[in-house]
Amino acid sequence: MSSLFIFHPALILIAGALLLPFLRGTARHVAVLAAPALALIALWLLPEGRLWQVQWLDYSLAPLAVDKLSRLFATIFLLMAGVGGLFALLQTSRLEIPAAFLYAGSAVGVTLAGDLVTVFLFWEFMAVGSTLVIWSAATPGAAAASRRYVAIHLAGGVILFAGIAGHIAATGDAGFHRLGTDSVATWLILIGFLINAGAPPLSAWLPDAYPEASWSGTVFLSAFTTKTAVYVLLRGFxxxxxxxxxxxxxxxxxxxxxxxxxxxxxxxxxxxxxxxxxxxxxxxxxxxxxxxxxxxxxxxxxxxxxxxxxxxxxxxxxxxxxxxxxxxxxxxxxxxxxxxxxxxxxxxxxxxxxxxxxxxxxxxxxxxxxxxxxxxxxxxxxxxxxxxxxxxxxxxxxxxxxxxxxxxxxxxxxxxxxxxxxxxxxxxxxxxxxxxxxxxxxxxxxxxxxxxxxxxxxxxxxxxxxxxxxxxxxxxxxxxxxLDFDWLWRVAGPEAAKSCRLALAETRAGLGGIIASGKTGYCGWLARNRHPAGVLMRSWPTGSMALWVMVMLLAYLALYYIG
Amino acid sequence: MKHEHWLDDRNNVRKLWRGFLVVLALTVIAGTFVDLHPHFEIEAWFGFNAAYGFVACLAMIVGAKGLGRFLKRRDSYYVEDAKDE
Structure with missing residues (x-):
């Protein structure tokens, strides 16, 4: 089958997300329900196999690959996006559903990715979409929680990227299949996946952030991030x-x-x-x-x-x-x-x-x-x-x-x-x-x-x-x-930073004092000796000069006789 | 006395409790009639799953309460913290 005629279900949903801001009223409602439905139909029309193949640098990527496992997860994600969209139809925030569709579409993208580069790309889009879903609740609590949430997920993304880069550099294989835990790189990938699964010790991001979203936002959040992590663990580990x-x-x-x-x-x-x-x-x-x-x-x-x-x-x-x-x-x-x-x-x-x-x-x-x-x-x-x-x-x-x-x-x-x-x-x-x-x-x-x-x-x-x-x-x-692990980065971390800052300020003040007093002392000494009337700079009377010359000559005479 | 909902009537709640206890007893009795084909030795004990479910839940509640003694804070804990700054 020619790959040109195959629609990528994730891109259908993401296109829907980008279209939604321009629609109002009934058209918007229809689009909210139609985008996941069309994506679901497209998904079930796909045959199994690596459907899109791209050569990028030296690597062969497969942004669209389907097997039973990926179809199962993509199906439930699209179903969730559709029914979640129905539930959220009356949500007054106009950002939430588009953000949720970007989020859900990216989750579908991960499940249909045949290579680690595509997994990583959609993985990061997912972090963006989910952060926007929390943020769209527009409360101070949600804004603060979304900042903590995105910090953890970007950190997880960095670890995952290091792992993927290391794995591809070592093996030359960008394909996403069973990875095993036999190298540092695959361990980093495993850790990156587990952070999104809500595994210890960073698990607290989940109960911290999800309940801060709006009444409909939490419904979307519950489905995608952790279950995408389950999917990649199922495939990789x-x-x-x-x-x-x-x-x-x-x-x-x-x-x-x-x-x-x-x-x-x-x-x-x-x-x-x-x-x-x-x-x-x-x-x-x-x-x-x-x-x-x-x-x-x-x-x-x-x-x-x-x-x-x-x-x-x-x-x-x-x-x-x-x-x-x-x-x-x-x-x-x-x-x-x-x-x-x-x-x-x-x-x-x-x-x-x-x-x-x-x-x-x-x-x-x-x-x-x-x-x-x-x-x-x-x-x-x-x-x-x-x-x-x-x-x-x-x-x-x-x-x-x-x-x-x-x-x-x-x-x-x-x-x-x-x-x-x-x-x-x-x-x-x-x-x-x-x-x-x-x-x-x-x-x-x-x-x-x-x-x-x-x-x-x-x-x-x-x-x-x-x-x-x-x-x-x-x-x-x-x-x-x-108190949960988030205490570490909500209280202990800031407190430690604050006390470090104080200690640094005190040290700086102390050092500054020593330097200042040293400087004053040195300048005083300089001034004492070198000002016009100082020992080194003042003009001496001619008589004293003659006296010292005489002393030197006498000393010379004395040494001459002794020698 | 007229109640807003049949569940508001204490007599009905009492009946529900009695029904619940009867069902509990029935599940344990049913265990003796059904071949449970136990996979592990302890599973073959009489009423193992019933007792295990009950005891495990008590242990989890006690464990959670114990942990709560150290880790519980007022729910304004982080909010006040944010205001300090």
Missing amino acids: PGTEILIWVGIFMIFYGIVYALLENDMRRILAYSIVNQVGFMITGIGIGTEMALNGAAAHAFAHIIYKALLLMSAGAVLAATGRRKCSELGGLFHSMPITTLCGTIGALAISSFPFTSGFVAKSMVTQAAIDGHLQAVWLCLAAASAGVFLHAGIKFPWFVFFQKDSGLRPADPPASLRWAMIFFAFLCIALGVYPAPLYAMLPYEVNYEPYTAAHVVTQLQLLLFSGLAFFVMLDHLKRTPTIT
Whole structure:
């Protein structure tokens, strides 16, 4: 097939983003929905293979390459862009949707890139798009958060670039395929990827920045950056053992911080880190089952996490409040939002007949198949913990618990339909997972609905629910935050810089004093000796001159006689 | 007394609790009838998943509370910091 006639789905979406600022009213609404839809059609018309090939310097690049894995991720990204666009239709910021489409289009560009140079280019466009999405909330908090966010991502980009440059210089191969961790360059690439995945120690950029975006902005943000990182790790580093433990750390970090959190969208942001932890653990295990599980989980996760953040966004848009301690009792007046949020919460908890159950369980199954008992115990505890922090805590404190007296209505139609569609997908994929399984990179030999699986999962989840209500007094929300790694660059770093500056100023002042007093002393000495009346400069009387000459002659005489 | 929503009625909430406890018991009982084909030894213990889910959650809550003692701050912590400058 001639490459001339193939449209690049990422470029369609980015073209849409550039067109949107010139449109108004209905035309703009149509364009918001049509751009992702056209890109999705273009994606599914693409055959597999390296479709665009370019020679650049000495390297052969492939800006458009398709296989099952890339098609899976590009599909969910485009679906997310479309439904997110529907949800954000009424957003008053005119920058947000174009920025989100640039962001989503770049994420699609990464998934369809056959070489590392193209990956890097779209990777940086993604950082720009996502920063603009946060920034478009136009609050001082968002502006500050977007500055911190872009600093971390540009730093990650520098590390990634160093890795890619080193790798290409060493191997002469710009292709993006399995990289392994056998050189410094590939380690740098791995670190660059992991920073975007929300891995420690820089994980705090995610819960710091995402909840500062607008009610619709956070929905877009939840989907692309971390899942693009999952995609590149799936392609570049499957079976890298350290990822198992990185993932497990992320899982428990997410749970613990979400349990302590009061801001409803920060709870969900920590839960993104938790969920990505499951995927990274799967990538670390590296068997076909595990990689299928990580990919399926990413697909399902984007849908239910967006759904949860849509329900939170609807609450924020209606009430202007974001703290659990100020919310509650909203089920009275927001039944559709409550129902959709609860479906999202059940799906993230992997309840039977939801998308989480058919996707995430594959990672657990891979741990079982590999006889990794410690990993399996961690994953089982974590599944219970997900129900605890996201499955019950989020809907309970936002929609139920005490009555806050708020009676906002369900959101307008565009927001409602976006939520209803994703809630439908959560259930549909759970009941009928075959289409999802057919899209996975490897053949699926997995039956999620065995009696044993359903019963054990229900035991695990329902008893963690019991633990929640037994410990409810200890989970009551307080108006507090929990210090995270971002303390290092929000407080410790600036404080250290400030004290360095002070110390430097003091040293300079001290040194200046010494130099000044030295200078004064020297000048005084100079002046004393060399001014017109000084010892060296004053005119001497002729008599004294004759005296000294006489003294010298006498000395000469004396020496002559002695000699 | 007329309630705004059936969930506002304490009696209904009590009924929900009872139903929840019955379902909990049923899942454990169901475990004895279904072949759970355990993959690891501990999984074969009676009600392992139920107990493990419960205990793991308690441990996570206690762990989080413990960490919170050191790391919790007022939610105006960073805001005040920004104003100082």
